[in-house]
Amino acid sequence: MSQSSDGTTLLPALTGRRWPAGRVTGASGQHGQTAAKRVQFTSRLLPYLFLAPQLAIIFTFFYWPSAQAIHSSFYLEDPFGFGSTFVGLGNYTDVLKSGEYLGIARFTAIFTALVTFFALSIGLLLAVKADGVIRGNAAYKTLLIWVYAIAPPVAGLIGMMFFDQHIGPIVELARWFGWEIKVGLNYGDTAFAMIVVSVWKQIPYNFIFFLSGLQGIPVSVREAAAIDCRSELRRFWTVILPLLAPTAFFLLIINITYSLFDTFGVIDVMVKDKAANNPITLVYKVYMDGFRGNDLGGSSAQSVILMLVVFVLTIFQFRFIERRVHYN
Amino acid sequence: MAAIDIAEVSKIYAGGVEAVKSVSIDIEDGEFIVLVGPSGCGKSTLLRMVAGLETVSKGTVKIGTRIVNEVDPAERDIAMVFQNYALYPHMTVYENLAYGLKNRKTPKTEIDARVTDAARMLEIEPYLDRKPRALSGGQRQRVAMGRAIVRKPAAFLFDEPLSNLDAKLRVSMRGEIKRLQKRLGTTSLYVTHDQLEAMTLADRLVVLNGGRIEQIGRPLDVYHAPASTFVASFIGSPAMNLVKGSLEGGSLHIGTHAIELGYPAPAQGRVTVGLRAEDLRPAAIGDETLVFRVDYVEELGAQRLVHGMVEDQALTVALAPEAPLADVLAITISTERLHFFSAETGKRLYRQKVGAAPAHREIVNVEPAL
Numbered sequence: 001m002s003q004s005s006d007g008t009t010l011l012p013a014l015t016g017r018r019w020p021a022g023r024v025t026g027a028s029g030q031h032g033q034t035a036a037k038r039v040q041f042t043s044r045l046l047p048y049l050f051l052a053p054q055l056a057i058i059f060t061f062f063y064w065p066s067a068q069a070i071h072s073s074f075y076l077e078d079p080f081g082f083g084s085t086f087v088g089l090g091n092y093t094d095v096l097k098s099g100e101y102l103g104i105a106r107f108t109a110i111f112t113a114l115v116t117f118f119a120l121s122i123g124l125l126l127a128v129k130a131d132g133v134i135r136g137n138a139a140y141k142t143l144l145i146w147v148y149a150i151a152p153p154v155a156g157l158i159g160m161m162f163f164d165q166h167i168g169p170i171v172e173l174a175r176w177f178g179w180e181i182k183v184g185l186n187y188g189d190t191a192f193a194m195i196v197v198s199v200w201k202q203i204p205y206n207f208i209f210f211l212s213g214l215q216g217i218p219v220s221v222r223e224a225a226a227i228d229c230r231s232e233l234r235r236f237w238t239v240i241l242p243l244l245a246p247t248a249f250f251l252l253i254i255n256i257t258y259s260l261f262d263t264f265g266v267i268d269v270m271v272k273d274k275a276a277n278n279p280i281t282l283v284y285k286v287y288m289d290g291f292r293g294n295d296l297g298g299s300s301a302q303s304v305i306l307m308l309v310v311f312v313l314t315i316f317q318f319r320f321i322e323r324r325v326h327y328n
Numbered sequence: 329m330a331a332i333d334i335a336e337v338s339k340i341y342a343g344g345v346e347a348v349k350s351v352s353i354d355i356e357d358g359e360f361i362v363l364v365g366p367s368g369c370g371k372s373t374l375l376r377m378v379a380g381l382e383t384v385s386k387g388t389v390k391i392g393t394r395i396v397n398e399v400d401p402a403e404r405d406i407a408m409v410f411q412n413y414a415l416y417p418h419m420t421v422y423e424n425l426a427y428g429l430k431n432r433k434t435p436k437t438e439i440d441a442r443v444t445d446a447a448r449m450l451e452i453e454p455y456l457d458r459k460p461r462a463l464s465g466g467q468r469q470r471v472a473m474g475r476a477i478v479r480k481p482a483a484f485l486f487d488e489p490l491s492n493l494d495a496k497l498r499v500s501m502r503g504e505i506k507r508l509q510k511r512l513g514t515t516s517l518y519v520t521h522d523q524l525e526a527m528t529l530a531d532r533l534v535v536l537n538g539g540r541i542e543q544i545g546r547p548l549d550v551y552h553a554p555a556s557t558f559v560a561s562f563i564g565s566p567a568m569n570l571v572k573g574s575l576e577g578g579s580l581h582i583g584t585h586a587i588e589l590g591y592p593a594p595a596q597g598r599v600t601v602g603l604r605a606e607d608l609r610p611a612a613i614g615d616e617t618l619v620f621r622v623d624y625v626e627e628l629g630a631q632r633l634v635h636g637m638v639e640d641q642a643l644t645v646a647l648a649p650e651a652p653l654a655d656v657l658a659i660t661i662s663t664e665r666l667h668f669f670s671a672e673t674g675k676r677l678y679r680q681k682v683g684a685a686p687a688h689r690e691i692v693n694v695e696p697a698l
Contacts, residue, residue: 218412220412228427229428231431
């Protein structure tokens with residue numbers, strides 16, 4: 001999308017400035033577009049130097065902690081830091097044999113599927129509707145987008161207030177239908193509230209991307225479809241949605257990642273200091289075991305398992321779903 | 329196939345901008361009508377109102393016997409060809425052609441037959457399984473035409489379909505559109521800003537300016553008897569020379585030059601005089617002459633365009649390439665070939681029809697259809 005066009009325009013601009021140690025190949029010199037894409041450096045170290053800041057960040061915040069996690073997942077750590085014992089795959093077998101862990105894994109899967117599905121479909125619905133609005137559409141868009149500016153813990157707090165026993169409007173509404181919502185006490189009710197708040201928080205993000213995706217569909221293509229097909233719904237399924245597929249695919253990955261990891265703040269606010277029988281996701285379990293239970297080894301093993309799950313999921317998505325996606 | 333009747337149609341946008349001002353065009357069944365005018369003249373808006381992509385603010389649009397003002401675009405029995413082709417990028421060429429038919433519940437065998445037929449006609453058979461992005465601009469335009477043809481609609485609407493093509497392709501596609509339209513006999517409404525395209529394609533052309541019709545007529549009638557200075561300067565290349573002059577008695581004065589008309593002047597006093605560059609020629613002995621100072625010359629091969637001044641007024645003369653050039657030329661024009669326009673309104677001043685006019689110049693006297 002926008003990144004690729006940025007990339008191609010950036011290079012000519014840079015080469016035009018003539019890097020001190022760089023040299024542009026090709027007969028047309030620094031103003032050839034094709035030549036500008038192939039930049040060779042006189043020094044072999046220079047490209048690595050340019051990459052260094054990014055690599056440093058990735059290394060410090062991803063590879064190193066990952067390596068640490070893998071390392072400590074094979075050890076039983078003393079809770080007070082007085083040493084560790086090598087236990088091999090013991091942490092892993094403990095985790096995978098635990099019925100509690102498997103229950104949380106099941107809940108995480110359901111939670112992720114529901115949050116992803118509702119966040120995507122509601123975001124898409126709103127984008128389609130906002131795209132059709134002609135008068136005052138800027139106001140609508142701003143109102144829909146700004147929930148995204150709220151930090152996850154704050155969203156969690158606001159969400160909690162929606163579900164508050166005394167002042168929560170959603171609780172009030174449910175009471176009308178004879179449903180007594182007890183967040184924090186009832187497993188199902190807490191799960192419901194967690195899903196609702198997580199979806200609510202993610203909708204604006206999906207909305208922005210779907211809206212820009214919709215606006216990227218040429219008007220004339222829509223008009224041609226309007227002449228070719230009477231039913232608006234059918235037009236949406238046969239023309240608009242296939243053209244939105246790249247956006248939807250991107251969002252699918254982002255939303256799954258969001259549901260798995262970024263909902264941490266929401267969950268934390270909802271279940272912190274509550275009775276133990278509350279739904280949590282795998283990420284929260286990692287945090288609980290590691291930082292509350294001080295079981296660093298077991299927590300690390302869970303992190304590694306989670307890492308593998310994401311790894312497999314990503315490969316699966318790119319191999320099987322992306323094939324069906326049409327890129328322009 | 330159907331006639332299209334556009335009756336006093338206006339388009340008023342929110343904010344009060346009137347893009348189309350009470351336009352009426354009666355299009356006969358099978359006719360090829362070209363809407364031509366500069367950008368912003370409302371030609372596309374008018375076309376889109378016929379297509380149903382814009383609402384009609386005032387007036388009625390009738391396709392066949394049906395008033396279609398409130399009819400959905402898909403129900404109007406029209407097909408449109410867009411400037412940027414507007415092909416569905418995720419469908420193959422075949423699917424692009426079949427899409428409109430499929431949505432109309434056409435039987436599969438019928439779809440297949442029609443698509444194959446259209447593909448053969450447009451010579452796009454080898455590309456039927458390709459996606460549009462694998463096609464060149466000309467091929468895409470053919471597919472867009474094919475999408476219109478397979479539907480067998482009552483009318484084709486073309487919105488500047490050739491302006492994204494290079495000059496050479498544009499000429500050949502122009503010919504093809506004309507050929508196809510003649511063969512299919514489908515009523516067509518075609519929008520362009522290119523006067524050459526308008527002249528070559530149209531059965532009748534409609535010159536629009538500022539949302540109003542300046543003139544409707546057959547291309548040659550419009551060319552030979554433009555109804556206003558706007559039409560005169562828009563139709564024909566190079567544009568018609570328009571100079572200030574005055575009619576006194578039976579003679580025309582341009583600056584200090586006086587030319588005897590030889591027929592009754594259509595008006596008296598100040599007028600705008602129109603002279604086609606190709607009607608001007610070097611003066612022979614005994615002609616009324618204009619003294620023409622040459623500024624510069626454009627060589628076009630088949631002719632040369634000489635730009636210069638007659639006293640303080642600019643003039644362009646189209647001369648044969650073998651005509652001798654000098655800094656100052658004596659040029660002349662047959663008085664039958666002069667066009668007169670009101671100096672105030674720019675409207676054409678029509679000559680009295682007199683029997684004395686020579687037969688081969690009768691075209692000068694043809695009244696435009698307006």
